[in-house]
Amino acid sequence: MLLVAGSYLEPIRVGDTVRYPNTGETPVVTAIHERSDGTALADLLFARGSTGCGYRLTDLEHMSRPAVEPAVQPCRRRHDPARACAPCAEATDPVTTGCAAVLCSKPATNLVVWSLPSSGQQAKALCAADTERHLALLRDIRARVIALADGTHSLLADGSGTQVATCRHCGHRIYLYPALLGGREPWRDGAFDETGRCQLAEDRHAIRIVHEPAVTLAVLDYARAAATCGTTFDGHNLANCPARRP
Ligand SMILES: [Zn+2]
Ligand SMILES: [Zn+2]
Numbered sequence: 001m002l003l004v005a006g007s008y009l010e011p012i013r014v015g016d017t018v019r020y021p022n023t024g025e026t027p028v029v030t031a032i033h034e035r036s037d038g039t040a041l042a043d044l045l046f047a048r049g050s051t052g053c054g055y056r057l058t059d060l061e062h063m064s065r066p067a068v069e070p071a072v073q074p075c076r077r078r079h080d081p082a083r084a085c086a087p088c089a090e091a092t093d094p095v096t097t098g099c100a101a102v103l104c105s106k107p108a109t110n111l112v113v114w115s116l117p118s119s120g121q122q123a124k125a126l127c128a129a130d131t132e133r134h135l136a137l138l139r140d141i142r143a144r145v146i147a148l149a150d151g152t153h154s155l156l157a158d159g160s161g162t163q164v165a166t167c168r169h170c171g172h173r174i175y176l177y178p179a180l181l182g183g184r185e186p187w188r189d190g191a192f193d194e195t196g197r198c199q200l201a202e203d204r205h206a207i208r209i210v211h212e213p214a215v216t217l218a219v220l221d222y223a224r225a226a227a228t229c230g231t232t233f234d235g236h237n238l239a240n241c242p243a244r245r246p
């Protein structure tokens with residue numbers, strides 16, 4: 001029987017300290033996600049609390065294993081609670097979108113939608129003070145002011161006032177269309193999605209689950225890292241998912 005070199009390697013598990021040969025760093029593995037094509041990807045916690053995700057397990061060298069698997073931390077990964085971890089430090093910070101007013105660095109709280117005969121409908125996310133200023137500027141032009149939904153991190157650029165978030169279950173972009181405001185289970189993965197059901201999460205858990213926004217930075221970060229299509233940063237929706245095209 002012929003054994004290849006890889007068969008002697010210790011399989012890497014959550015909690016293990018590994019060596020990342022590209023940089024010589026020795027981070028710990030805090031989560032392992034399996035893509036739909038079978039590739040296993042690790043989330044890593046480096047020295048001084050920086051983190052990364054999407055590292056192929058096959059690119060890491062096993063070094064050591066703790067006596068017990070560490071417990072889940074606020075960043076939703078497993079690691080020694082005594083270790084510095086940047087996502088843990090921001091775990092309860094809400095997901096927000098910045099106020100669109102020039103020179104304002106506050107988070108937006110309102111969605112203001114108005115239309116002008118010359119330029120059609122427009123929408124802006126604004127903080128409370130800039131909402132007042134903007135309404136004053138619009139004077140007698142009718143505007144609709146809507147409280148931004150928890151988890152909204154951007155608006156569609158088409159002036160429709162559609163809010164964009166990331167699903168905490170599947171890690172894909174989801175949309176709150178103005179027509180669905182105030183309804184139950186209003187988030188959709190695209191204009192043709194009539195139910196808002198989160199197929200990827202339903203496949204995994206075998207119960208009915210709808211798309212719901214990640215409302216804290218830690219949950220957002222974890223949802224993106226755990227997206228099973230593995231294309232975590234371009235923020236595509238399920239309808240455009242390269243892993244789900246027939
Ligand atoms: Zn952490
Ligand atoms: Zn502002």
Ligand SMILES: [Zn+2]
Nearest residue numbers: 167170198211
């Ligand atoms: Zn989803």
Ligand SMILES: [Zn+2]
Nearest residue numbers: 229241242243
């Ligand atoms: Zn996808």
